[in-house]
Amino acid sequence: MQCGSNFLVVNTDLDATLLDHNTYSWRPATDALRVLKDRKIPLILNSSKTLPEMQDLSTELGLHDPLVCENGSFIAIPREGSFSAEEITSQFNSVEKIEGYWLCHLGVSRSQFLETITLLRSKHAAYDFRGYADWSVEEVAGHTSLPLEKAALSHQRNGTEPIHWHGTDAAFVAFKKELQEHNLKAVSGGRFIHLSGQSNKGQALLKLGELYEKKYGKVVSIALGDSPNDISMLDAADIAVVIPNKEKLSPTAKRVIHAKEHGPTGWNTTMLEILGV
Numbered sequence: 001m002q003c004g005s006n007f008l009v010v011n012t013d014l015d016a017t018l019l020d021h022n023t024y025s026w027r028p029a030t031d032a033l034r035v036l037k038d039r040k041i042p043l044i045l046n047s048s049k050t051l052p053e054m055q056d057l058s059t060e061l062g063l064h065d066p067l068v069c070e071n072g073s074f075i076a077i078p079r080e081g082s083f084s085a086e087e088i089t090s091q092f093n094s095v096e097k098i099e100g101y102w103l104c105h106l107g108v109s110r111s112q113f114l115e116t117i118t119l120l121r122s123k124h125a126a127y128d129f130r131g132y133a134d135w136s137v138e139e140v141a142g143h144t145s146l147p148l149e150k151a152a153l154s155h156q157r158n159g160t161e162p163i164h165w166h167g168t169d170a171a172f173v174a175f176k177k178e179l180q181e182h183n184l185k186a187v188s189g190g191r192f193i194h195l196s197g198q199s200n201k202g203q204a205l206l207k208l209g210e211l212y213e214k215k216y217g218k219v220v221s222i223a224l225g226d227s228p229n230d231i232s233m234l235d236a237a238d239i240a241v242v243i244p245n246k247e248k249l250s251p252t253a254k255r256v257i258h259a260k261e262h263g264p265t266g267w268n269t270t271m272l273e274i275l276g277v
């Protein structure tokens with residue numbers, strides 16, 4: 001869709017942004033979602049979730065746009081979507097073909113870095129941790145309180161490795177330093193420590209923005225998010241929409257809008273304003 005002479009691309013976080021924190025419903029954003037669809041504006045879901053966890057929602061929303069999964073560690077671009085294999089492989093260094101999608105890795109893929117961390121663990125007894133790669137689906141269900149079928153979707157990972165650390169704090173500091181030397185990072189979350197490559201949600205927004213720009217001309221990107229793990233995406237956008245939550249975010253984007261209402265209600269009102277409806 002043209003915005004003036006520009007092509008608009010919307011990037012959104014899911015939990016507590018497009019989806020209600022308690023009910024996981026996007027219904028309060030129905031009006032704005034319909035306008036995006038009518039104007040053929042791409043809507044990029046950009047989340048910490050895995051690809052199988054995001055596919056159902058994408059289908060439910062009737063989207064055929066790329067999905068940014070596992071905190072920006074890779075982008076899943078539909079093979080029957082807007083971009084050809086040539087356009088995708090010329091934009092991304094590491095592209096893998098899977099059923100229905102091109103997986104474009106922005107950092108080191110999980111299968112690559114699992115080898116590195118397994119080697120580090122075997123060399124240092126002090127690096128005492130267990131993670132998704134060690135656990136069965138049943139064990140993941142036990143660690144996450146997810147029902148089995150959801151745990152199975154969460155278990156199918158391509159970009160990040162959530163772990164529990166059982167070693168000392170000093171050993172963890174040493175482990176983190178070694179990860180950095182391998183271009184990897186460890187980020188503490190609520191339930192797990194997440195190991196991944198150095199990519200983030202903002203880098204994914206920029207790489208996808210370039211892909212659209214090559215095809216459709218000057219892109220204006222909008223990003224919506226509520227949490228510290230969204231800040232790279234909000235900083236990288238032309239228009240950042242902060243959905244209110246516990247921590248007050250102050251992105252450095254050129255234009256920052258603070259939604260007044262939480263979750264999909266704030267999403268709807270702010271997007272309709274931006275779209276001039």
Ligand SMILES: [Mg+2]
Nearest residue numbers: 013015016227
């Ligand atoms: Mg969120």
